[in-house]
Amino acid sequence: MRLRFNIDNAEIHRLYTEEKITQQEIGRRYGITRQAVSYRLRIYREQLKSGKVPFHRDTPAEMELIKDRFQKGWTLDQLGKELGLTPQAIRYRLQVSGVIPPRKPRRKGTDPKKKHSSRSRPNRYSDQ
Numbered sequence: 001m002r003l004r005f006n007i008d009n010a011e012i013h014r015l016y017t018e019e020k021i022t023q024q025e026i027g028r029r030y031g032i033t034r035q036a037v038s039y040r041l042r043i044y045r046e047q048l049k050s051g052k053v054p055f056h057r058d059t060p061a062e063m064e065l066i067k068d069r070f071q072k073g074w075t076l077d078q079l080g081k082e083l084g085l086t087p088q089a090i091r092y093r094l095q096v097s098g099v100i101p102p103r104k105p106r107r108k109g110t111d112p113k114k115k116h117s118s119r120s121r122p123n124r125y126s127d128q
Helices: 009-017 023-030 034-050 060-071 076-083 087-096
Strands: none
Touching (some): 009 023, 060 076, 060 087
16 A cells, blocks of 8 residues: 555544544545555554654643542542543553652562462362
């Protein structure tokens, strides 16, 4: 697929996620098809995941808003819905700013769903 280089994928992503404009309408504005908009959104999301595109940087005012509302008792879900972010993104911002401690990493080889390891069980085929 040949991309038009004069269209910024970050701007398409912003229009779609922040301004809630449909893919069809974005396509009309830029003179491309809805499928092309969908493709560009997918490419941009993959770039975000791989770290090729810088993430949105919060302004100090946005961080103060998040901290203030969290300390007033807002849940991560409520903050996420208000700011258009996932609860995980809110948690990350609060952890980075020192409001809440980071989660402790789980030890390798442990599965919280298992009650005991296979070694602690008696071998049902052994002679006892």
